[in-house]
Amino acid sequence: MKAQGRCLCEAVAFSARSRAYTAHECHCTHCRNWSGHVWAYVCVRWDKLTFTRDDGLVWYAHTLKARRGFCGHCGSTLFWRRNGSAKVDVSAGAFDMPTGLRLGAPSFPENHGDYYGL
Numbered sequence: 001m002k003a004q005g006r007c008l009c010e011a012v013a014f015s016a017r018s019r020a021y022t023a024h025e026c027h028c029t030h031c032r033n034w035s036g037h038v039w040a041y042v043c044v045r046w047d048k049l050t051f052t053r054d055d056g057l058v059w060y061a062h063t064l065k066a067r068r069g070f071c072g073h074c075g076s077t078l079f080w081r082r083n084g085s086a087k088v089d090v091s092a093g094a095f096d097m098p099t100g101l102r103l104g105a106p107s108f109p110e111n112h113g114d115y116y117g118l
């Protein structure tokens with residue numbers, strides 16, 4: 001299933017191909033700082049992500065092991081990727097389609113800061 005996504009100003013746009021688009025929420029310290037509180041994201045394969053427009057994507061290396069991608073124009077939070085990983089976490093809100101995410105009880109997926117000891 002193919003899905004399109006973009007940042008607020010559309011300087012960065014992408015299409016992704018994945019069997020499912022399950023949204024997760026992360027409450028780790030880094031995501032809280034980065035997103036405002038809860039970062040909602042969808043994990044897809046990096047090689048299934050195609051940039052249809054890349055006119056301002058900035059990668060911020062917030063640790064030695066992972067980077068966060070955001071739009072340098074409008075500031076939209078877009079990606080989290082462990083260096084060299086086959087996967088990338090994409091902001092759920094960047095997708096054009098609704099992801100069906102319902103924020104509920106806090107979840108702490110094995111991801112981002114704690115799991116990797118970043």
Ligand SMILES: [Zn+2]
Binds near residue numbers: 007011072074075
């Ligand atoms: Zn933008």
Ligand SMILES: [Zn+2]
Binds near residue numbers: 029
């Ligand atoms: Zn996190």
